[in-house]
Amino acid sequence: MTAASRAPQDARRGTDRAARLRAALDTKAAPYAFIAPFFLLFGVFGLFPLLYTAWVSLHDWSLIGGNEGFIGLENYRVLLGDAKFWNALLNTLGIFAIAVVPQLLAALLLADGLNRIVRGRGLFQIALIIPYVTSIAAMAIVFSTLFGTEYGMVNQVLGVFGIDPVNWRGGRLSSWAAIAVMVDWRWTGYNTLIYLAAMQAVPKDLYEAAALDGASALRRFWRITVPMMRPTILFTVIISTIGQMQLFTEPAVFDTGGAMAGGTQGQYQTVMMLVFQEAFRYGDYGYGSAVSWVLFLVIVVLGLINVLLTGRIKGAS
Amino acid sequence: MTVTADRPAQAPAGRPRRPAGRGRRLRRLRERAPLTYAGLLLTVLLSLFPLWWMLVIATRTTDAVARFPPVLLPGGEFAANTGRLFGNAGAHFTLGLWNSFVASATVSLSVVLFCSLAGFALAKLRFPGRNGFTVAVVVTMAVPVQVGIIPLLVLMQWLGWRGELQAVIVPFLVSGFGVFMMRQYAAQGVPDELLEAARIDGCSTLRTFWSVVLPVLRPAMVVLGLLTFMQTWNEFIWAVAVLTPDNPTVQFSINQLNESAYARDFSLMFTGAAYATLPLLILFAVFGRRLVGRIMEGAVKA
Known part of the structure; x- marks a missing residue:
């Protein structure tokens, strides 16, 4: 710092009231100036659209006609009776369930494995995180091809075991499974690293005490490792919930038609795909906003359930 | 499992090493x-x-996709496929690649700068309302921003930015996660004595930030920049909603190839996918170790 050598003289000159005033102003104002860009930009492009979604959802609002008047909760009334909405919600929750449960269990097991080994751990960590740093749309294209009905490699491999080709896009469960595989491929390694870090922070004397008491390795894993990692597991569950409820890219690319319909029967149309379809394909902003806002509430409710459930398990044990 | 009592009972907190006992290991x-x-x-x-497999198909002709047993080694068609990709009239791939670079780099620089500023202020400066602002940042992290895309699109229409590159840049110039990450890092990494020394030397707060704090924050800034670059590069739903096929991002462009109605050209799609992935893999090769380290510290959100 070049200022360092000059400063003591400045201080001794003390009478310079302008400088002191400037310093006081700096101390008072600088913090607000530093946080202002974040709060301003987030307010305009993050918070405002979110709140404005609620406002738009109370209107008959379309791409072509613009705002055509306040209609109260009409969009929500339509939504509650709309089979397409319930279908999309079911798909989103279904893909979430069959993706996240195996993903987090696999991550726990992998983290436990990494925690046991010494040699090559760093290399494994790097290899496992690579899917996380790939392009989502690009990999969705690759997986969509792997899950092709006639030419797809997954079906070819299944054929080797005498299993008939699966029409992955055709059925509800099969399309969910294909999308869940894409999601898990990307996120398992990421969660593994988070779990590994949490495992390494569990005090080792707990294990020794348990081992002295004769607890088996499996028992120690479930009775010590998992409970000690509860905050971390909750963190990953909440992050996964928020992410998965907004699932869009994988199913949208899987659906090569580009209509955001999620298959012929909408068997894998997620809520975000429905929002996109209603708002940007059909131009119905008002209804699309109602769907968005309900999705937001679903995310909040699921988050609260996560926290409450974890709290209760904690209270019980 | 064996019982060992040959090492001290308490393990070091934070980032403990493996147990020391060699026999046990x-x-x-x-x-x-x-x-x-x-x-x-x-x-x-x-x-x-x-x-x-993406690389294999990108270096072969389209019929390789369907062959059985599967083709598992790269071929010699990569240059030809690349030529077809960049020459494809419908995909605007070159422009898409360029747009994605500009958007990702701009957003990364902005996020790193603004989040470092705010994170430092929230961690180290004392001012009325600091706790409230910190809580607000944490709350914004949990806000699913995608939910607001319809009004955001209306906003872009008002601004006349629909179809323009700034539409995928300006809304993402800050991130609540970034502020939180920098706040955590600054709280641990920036010693109060250093700030005090700078203050006594007569540095203004901005000067202190620039010459004293930023160098300390650099490791976290690199990781935040990398993550932001990845995120912007991957942005899909918003790009497809607000941009047009003749001015796409790279993700939008490869999705155009994916959706084109005529015979699906897999080697073309996979070559596009490879080019869309490569920049991220290169960044990872350079900064990957640090990224793994930060994820391990629980400092990285999806």
Whole structure:
């Protein structure tokens, strides 16, 4: 710092009231100036659209006609009776369930494995995180091809075991499974690293005490490792919930038609795909906003359930 | 498992090392290693296979996709495929690649700068309302921003930005996660004595930030920049909503190839996918170790 050598003289000159005033102003104002860009930009492009979604959802609002008047909760009334909405919600929750449960269990097991080994751990960590740093749309294209009905490699491999080709896009469960595989491929390694870090922070004397008491390795894993990692597991569950409820890219690319319909029967149309379809394909902003806002509430409710459930398990044990 | 009492009972907090006992370590290796290594190797193979296969098809002609047994080694068509990709009239791939670079780089620089400023202020400066602002930042992290895309699009229409590159840049110039991450890092990493010394030397707060704080924050800034670059590069729903096919991002562009109605050209799609993935893999090769380290500290949100 070049200022360092000059400063003591400045201080001794003390009478310079302008400088002191400037310093006081700096101390008072600088913090607000530093946080202002974040709060301003987030307010305009993050918070405002979110709140404005609620406002738009109370209107008959379309791409072509613009705002055509306040209609109260009409969009929500339509939504509650709309089979397409319930279908999309079911798909989103279904893909979430069959993706996240195996993903987090696999991550726990992998983290436990990494925690046991010494040699090559760093290399494994790097290899496992690579899917996380790939392009989502690009990999969705690759997986969509792997899950092709006639030419797809997954079906070819299944054929080797005498299993008939699966029409992955055709059925509800099969399309969910294909999308869940894409999601898990990307996120398992990421969660593994988070779990590994949490495992390494569990005090080792707990294990020794348990081992002295004769607890088996499996028992120690479930009775010590998992409970000690509860905050971390909750963190990953909440992050996964928020992410998965907004699932869009994988199913949208899987659906090569580009209509955001999620298959012929909408068997894998997620809520975000429905929002996109209603708002940007059909131009119905008002209804699309109602769907968005309900999705937001679903995310909040699921988050609260996560926290409450974890709290209760904690209270019980 | 064996019982060992040959080392001190308490383990160091934070980032403990492996147990010191060498005999125990060897025995554990012998007991556990083969199965553990096999499981991990299998997972790594599954993790890398789709990427490998992407490269294989990108270097071959389209019929390689459907062959059985599957083609598993690269061929010699990469240059030809690349030529077709960049020459494809419908995809605007070159422009898409350029747009994605500009958007990702701009957003990364902005996020790193603004989040460092705010994170430092919230961690180290004392001012009325600091706690409230910090809580607000944490709350914004949990806000699913995608939910607001319809009004955001209306906003872009008002601004006349629909179809323009700034539409995928300006809304993402800050991130609540970024502020939180920098706040955590600054709280631990920037010693108060250093700030005090700078203050006594007569540095203004901005000057202190620039010459004293930023150098300390650099490791976290690199990771935040990398993550932001990845995120912006991957942005899909918003790009497809607000941009047009003749001015796309790279993700939008490869999706155009994916959706084109005529005979699906897999080697073309996979070459596009490879080019869309490559920049991220290069960044990872350079900064990957740091990224792994930060994820391990629980400092990285999805």
